[in-house]
Amino acid sequence: VPKAIAFIPHKKRVEKHKIEYLRAISEAMDDPYQAEDGRDIRGIQLELYNKCAKLSGIPYWTFTDCCTDSLQISVAALTNFGDSILVPAYGWRAFANAPVFMGRQVRFVDCDKTGNMDMDKALEGLIKEQWGTIKAVIIVHNFGTIIDIKKIYKICKEREIAIIEDAAPSFYMGEPYNYVPGQCADAVCYSFDFTKSPGTLGSGGGIAVHNESLHNIIYEIAAHGTAKDKSITRFGTKSFLDITSCAVLLTEINLFEANNYRERRRQVASFYMDNLPYTNIAGDNFIWERYTMSVPRNKVEEVLNKLHSINCLARIMFKEPLTTFSWLNTNNDKCPQTEEFINSIVHIPSHHFLETNDLERIAKVLQ
Known part of the structure; x- marks a missing residue:
């Protein structure tokens, strides 16, 4: 049987960089810290935060257990129970499941030749109110093919429609795209699962936003409703990236840069x-x-x-x-x-x- 040509090169990845990963995990084990209950991030978490902010150009980051958590938290922060959210018809079902799981309903837009949401159809439908009242749009960047969402940006702002980007497999590291993920979004969600590049050795996710107030709301939702002043302000969930995964992910990002x-x-x-x-x-x-x-x-x-x-x-x-x-x-x-x-x-x-x-x-x- 010929050697398998696989999509996810986990074995090769670990063979080549096991020492770097083990060193990162070892250094992180002495400080099993997580930022919740009003505590700020520190140490390796802060290093990862600053690295992602620098690469993306987006100043506020929250690290979660997975991209699905990131989508659910963003939906909770930007919409209300029963709202309608526009999503593409093609892609991994998480971005449609997340709103429905959170008590919203989804409406579908056809894809274009890139496999992403057809922006012309989305704009036309929003203008004609084809789907009734829409409170948010989830844009997906499939497989690294980035879609320029500026066509719908104006109407979304005029009608107070939130824009959430699902860039799960499309972590931006300075590539010459015409549109940078999150540039026009209220929130952009990432996956750092081991299947992604860069990724952890298990599960991981992130949410990046431009607005500090929204960042604080996301912090509260991801910390069982606890604000940074330690007051309990809302219901929420618990989602965070553990310290060893933070260390592995930062190492992985640095390896991507060092090895081109x-x-x-x-x-x-x-x-x-x-x-x-x-x-x-x-x-x-x-x-x-x-x-x-x-x-x-x-x-x-x-x-x-x-x-x-x-x-x-x-x-x-x-x-x-x-x-x-x-x-x-x-x-x-x-x-x-x-x-x-x-x-x-x-x-x-x-x-x-x-x-x-x-x-x-x-x-x-x-x-």
């Missing part, structure tokens, strides 16, 4: 563009969490079978539009472009530990 791992991912994507018979989907991407090939609908199964024959774990991510799920799509929103998009793509690995031989095997089998 984002540049390596761009080199992998460039190889695919130059050597594969199928183009990548539209949109700006400098992160390449996945490489998404546009494949004719009648060729998808054949392409998957060829890739599986060399043990490349190619797949179609999110095989069903979220409108398929009746418990989410209670208003029977129709999104035909999303259905067409899903049936015309194939995802292949594009991480920084791929070797030349891996890339050549993929190119050869698809010729």
Whole structure:
């Protein structure tokens, strides 16, 4: 059986950097501190906070257990029970589940050729009040393809519609995007799970905001309703990034910079563009969490079978539009472009530990 070409290079990652991770964990173990009950962050948490603020250009950060927690907390901070929230029809279901779990309802917008929310359709629908009164929009940046949300920014501000960005796999580290995640958002949510790059060795998430008052509300919600003056102001939950995960994540970010791992991912994507018979989907991407090939609908199964024959774990991510799920799509929103998009793509690995031989095997089998 040929060596597997996997999406998540956890084994290779640990083989290469185990010493750095163990050193970071060892140094953090002496101070098992978490910022709750009115306490400020300190030590390695503060170092991570400052690093993320510098990279993102967003000054206020809260670290959580996962991106789903980040979405739920942001929804709780920016909307009220029963509100309607606009979401894309394509992507990981967490961003639709989170509002519904928090007692809101979701309305769906079709995707464009990037697989992200179609901003023209979103703008047109908001102008015409197609979905009634909308209180928030959740924008998703799938697989590192960043969508420019400025088209809907004006109408959202005029109508006091909150903007929440789900940039789970799209942590910004200075790449030359036309739109920087969180630039126009009230809150931007990240995942730092071990499946992400950079990530922890387990689960992790973050929320970044520009507004200090909103940051304080998020702090309270994530600390069982406890304010920084130790008063109890609201109901809430408990979500934080433990100190050892903070240490690993900061180490991982530094390793990405020291080893130019984002540049390596761009080199992998460039190889695919130059050597594969199928183009990548539209949109700006400098992160390449996945490489998404546009494949004719009648060729998808054949392409998957060829890739599986060399043990490349190619797949179609999110095989069903979220409108398929009746418990989410209670208003029977129709999104035909999303259905067409899903049936015309194939995802292949594009991480920084791929070797030349891996890339050549993929190119050869698809010729």
